[in-house]
Each structure stands twice: as C-alpha cells, then as structure tokens.
Amino acid sequence: MKSVTIKDIAKVANVSYATVSRALSGSTEIGEETRERILKICRDMGYTANYVARSMVMKETKLLGLIVANIDNPFMSEMAYHIEMRAREHGYNLMLCNSAHDLNLERNVFELLVSRQVDGIILVPSNAESYTNLKPLISKVPTVFVSENLRDLPESYVSVDNFRGTHIGTEYLYSLGHRSILYFGQRKGSVTHQLRAEGYIDACKELGIEPNLFSSSYPLSSVQAGSQMAKQIFTSPFPYTAIFAATDSLALGVFAAAEEAGIRIPEDVSLMGFDNILYADLPRIRLTTIEQPKKTMATAAVDILLEKITDETSGYSHRILTPTLVVRSSCRDIRQG
C-alpha cells in the first residue's frame, strides 16, 4: 500500500524533488525536456499526487462542506447534485453531512467540518433556529445558507422570492375562477414560511378575496402535516374550491387525505404546491406548483461561496431568485363557460 511520492520520482529522475513538483504543477521555470522526462517517469511509476500534503502547505483543502437535514429528501438531493457538480467544475470536492433535523448534530458536523479544514460550507438549514444555533461558528469559515431566507442578517444566502411565489400562485388560482382559497402553512419561526404566507395574504387583498390560513402542529413541513390539516378540512363539507399548500410535501399529504376521504383532485378541490420537488412531476401526481430554481440556486451558492473564499473582502451577498409557476394538472378551471 506504500504509494510512490515525489521523492521517489526525484531519485529516479536524478533531480531534486522541487523540480518534480515544478514539473507537475506546470511551472514555467523548468526546461521543457526535463519536464517531459519527469512526467513520463511519473506515469511509468504510477504516481498519484497527495492532496493531503498539498493542503497542508497550501493552507487550503479545496474541500467544501455541505450540511443538509437529510439527503434523501428530494429537494436536498437535487440541490446536492447540482452543488457537487458545480463545485467539482471549480476543482472542489464535497463533504456531505446529514444533520437529521437535530440542532446538536448540526453543530457537531459544522465543527467537524472546520476541523477538517474545509474551505467553505454550504448549509441548507435544518430549521429556523439554525442561524442562531450556528452563529458562534460561522465566523470560523466562509458559509452560505441556501433556501432559508435570513432577511437582512449579515450572512450570505441564496433563496427564492417566497413572497412573490405564493403571490403568483394565488393569482393563478384566481385566474382559474377560484375565489375561496385555503392556505396550508407552517408553524411560525421560519421566515421562509412567513414570507410565503404574506405573499398569499397580499395577493388575496389585492384580488379582493378573503385569505384563510391554516397551519399544523407538526414542526416540519411533512407529508404527515399536510395530511393532518387536510383531514380536518375534509370531514365536513367545506366552502373552499382550492388549497394552496406551502410546500409540495404538504401537498402530498393533501393528496393522501383526499384519497382516503374520497375527494378528487382537481375535480372536487384544486391543489397547488410550492418547491417543485421531483415528486411533483410523477404520474398520477402532476402537481401544479411554484418552482424554486434549484439548479440556479445551487450554482449561485457555490459561486458566492467561492468568491467569499478567494476574496476576503467580499462581504456578504443576498441572492433572491425568481420563482416560476409550473402548470400541471392539479388545478381546475372553474369559470363558467
């Protein structure tokens, strides 16, 4: 398992190991013939560079940390895919950590990552408290938050214009003839959810219809939470023609409850989601929803992070992307004629 090092190469090539290093790094101050000769020897001996040693002296690891609640969440995994691809384009690798929605674990893995000397960290917050939870740590390493709006906190983040998203969504529902739209939200604390709720309310006001918020006792925006809320609605005849779920996961829960209650979507109620996770486009689901531009968010996140890493003076950036409506078939046009 003993691997061949620069010194071994140097010995064989009869040069100092500084010269070998220069040959490998593409330095100009080396003779063309010696470079060729050394590179050939490297190939012949099966030399592979040791990144750890390089990191040691360069004081950079070309490693980025990615902390997500759980990678098997479709939103997280889609983000992770694009983040990893983008990072690697720039010569960085990714260390993946799940925080499992546990604030202590989140802190632990964050500390672990700084011990690992990662050059920067991308964090998809476990929940609303993540920022305060990590505040003492984020000074130790460049960090960018993804998807959670930190409002005007002095930290970099990229998120979607949540207010605008629900605004667009309820406008669309309105355009389809819906006048009584129920909103399934999330318990307070998350400014993302706060903003989504506000966008919905604002749109209702503008359109002259009555906003109607509903929220669950579940801490997370899960299928179960959506199901729970929907069940309460579905027990008795209800005066709503549409439900706007604050996330696709909640919408999935509505689907489930509707299935049980024998309520048809979109024939009996229209349903709109938010996020456009992979699940939303599945056959039989075909959820009309508001898309978070995940690929753009991902690349923006690594670009911002890389800038913070290379330029100490770069301060912080807030990047808020525009959501778009993606129409599928969970919303019905109920206008007369």
Place this chain on the structure above:
Amino acid sequence: MKSVTIKDIAKVANVSYATVSRALSGSTEIGEETRERILKICRDMGYTANYVARSMVMKETKLLGLIVANIDNPFMSEMAYHIEMRAREHGYNLMLCNSAHDLNLERNVFELLVSRQVDGIILVPSNAESYTNLKPLISKVPTVFVSENLRDLPESYVSVDNFRGTHIGTEYLYSLGHRSILYFGQRKGSVTHQLRAEGYIDACKELGIEPNLFSSSYPLSSVQAGSQMAKQIFTSPFPYTAIFAATDSLALGVFAAAEEAGIRIPEDVSLMGFDNILYADLPRIRLTTIEQPKKTMATAAVDILLEKITDETSGYSHRILTPTLVVRSSCRDIRQG
C-alpha cells in the same frame, strides 16, 4: 483567519507540544493536573484540531468516498443517507461524487478520491461496465460495490438477492390469480437485471405459466423506458392481467403510459415494481413492490469497507440480502369469488 495550533497552546502552557498532543489524544503517560490545565487552555483559546495535519502523519484520513451516478435519484439518496450516518458513527466522513452515468467521469472521480487519500470507496455502479472500467484502479484503495451484483468476481459487494426478489413477486401475482404476467426488463449487460429476469422466468416455470419478457432500447432503467414499453403494449388490447416491472422507475413509466391510454391500475392491469424507492409509497402511487433493504445494505457496505480498511488480510466479502414483498395497492386480486 490564522487559527490556533498545538504550538500556540504549548507556548502558553509552558510545555512541549508533544505534551499538548498527549493531553488531547487521551494518552495515559501524562500527569492528570497538566492534562486538565492544558485542556482548559485549549478551550479558552478556542483550539480546533487540524485533521489534515493529523492525516498526514497518521497516514489515514478517516474519509470515505461515495460515488453514485446521481444523488438526486431516490434510491441513491436513500443509500447515501444511511451510508453517511453509519460512516460518521465510526468517525468517518464522506466525500460525495456524482458520476452522472459517465464512465470517464466515474474514473476521474475515482482517481480524484485516491488523490484525496480516502481510506476507502463505496461505489454504486453507474452501470454494468463499471467494474471493468475501474478494475485497474480498485487495487489502489479498499472498495466495495453496492447494489450491483458482481457474481463471483474477487471484489467485495453487497446486493440484494435479485433472483429471489422477482421470484417472490411473481409468486405473489400468481397467488392473486394472475396467469399471464408480462415482465418489463432491461437491456442486457447488468447481471442484476439478468438475475431479476431469471427469477421471474424460474418462478413462471415452477408455477406452470408462460414467461413473457419485454425490454426497451433505453440504456437506463428510467421512467421513459417504462413508458415506452407500456405504450407499445397499451395500443392494442392485450392478454396480460399483470405487469412486473424490473424497477420502480420502470413501473412509474407504466403508470404514466396507463394514464395517457386511459388504462386503470390496478383495475385493468396489476403492476408490480422492484426496489421500493421513496416514490413508491406516495399517495396515488402506492406501488406494490419488492423492497431492497436499503438501510441494511448501506450499513453492511460501510461495515465491510471498514473491515477491509482495518484488516489488510480480510479478503473480500459478498453479502447478498433478502428482499421482501411490500404490498400496497397496485395489484388486484382477480380470483373468482
């Protein structure tokens, strides 16, 4: 950004930095009072250990590489979740790489990971050629393959008993009264798919019914592939009462095609999948399928890998896990009475 090192601590504590190292590593050959004193100073000065430096001297990084085709695939991301959690339990972190179904990229990231000095690599093969593609490299670092059966190749892998899985599945279909079961498979090359097809055929023989294989021209086992196959079937009246899809993704494609063709599942045809990906349990999908025990596979993979790492003489292991039937509602009982 200059962080405090062991030497800084040593200076303050008036000891050699060897002593500081001993205090931190829990060595016994150090006085209890000095240890306490040093640890206190570390806390006060905000010392964080440098894993890179440690890796350098210890000749181990406590890093595992994970190569998947694409992490946003639900099967991959579920595996990744459990792999990361298990690895971290044992003090290892994970470097994540997507190979994007590209053999060249797969080789590149593999080489990258050995450059990074990872202690081992877990590989969820991009496709059937992965093994031969990486053969020259896998001698450089302990590697275990996941989910792809390598038959009796001298490399460690963990997979599911694919033959048994389809066997169980067709038996179940038979028990529901189905006598004409169509199998949607995958183009050749993958021994996993080979074994699944064989299990189906064998079960048919045993049960005295006619096996009927169908496969698509798509290289990957995708929703599109399933859709394509199903469309061909659905154009004309067909004599099958059930379709057994070799993967849940293919089954999803069948759902899509059925939707378009106005064919109801399970009323008109029963549908069975394989893998039990997260999608399968979604409302409106509720796919009856064969479960790959993903968490068990994940933990087994890292356990085997860790053994290979710590014990050079451990050889290789083949771990084949038992699949189980998970009944949901895509298969109908068509027996009389």
Place this chain on the structure above:
DNA sequence: ATTTGCGGCGGAAACGTTTACACTGCAAAA
C-alpha cells in the same frame, strides 16, 4: 548506598508537498 524501574515530560523526526532563496552557467550587453 547503589541500582533498578518507571512516570512524566522534552526533543526531534517524519508525513509529502510548495516555494522563497540561493546558486550555477551561459549568453548577451557593456
């Protein structure tokens, strides 16, 4: 009183790189 043993600690090497600095020769400029 002398030896032996050992707990506690310091010194220094080692891990595999990169790079600042010094040095050598040789060609061009004086």
Place this chain on the structure above:
DNA sequence: TTTTGCAGTGTAAACGTTTCCGCCGCAAAT
C-alpha cells in the same frame, strides 16, 4: 574582457500533527 541577466535547478524551511526515544528525578528494591 568583464559585467549583467536570466533560465534552470537545488536547498531548505514550512505547514500541524503524532510518536519514538531519551532524559530526569524520585521511589522502591537490593
């Protein structure tokens, strides 16, 4: 001819650890 310059190469320090080895002093054994 002497100086200057520069391309090409070697030397050595540095990055932050761990650990082997040795030293010191004190207690127990002889």
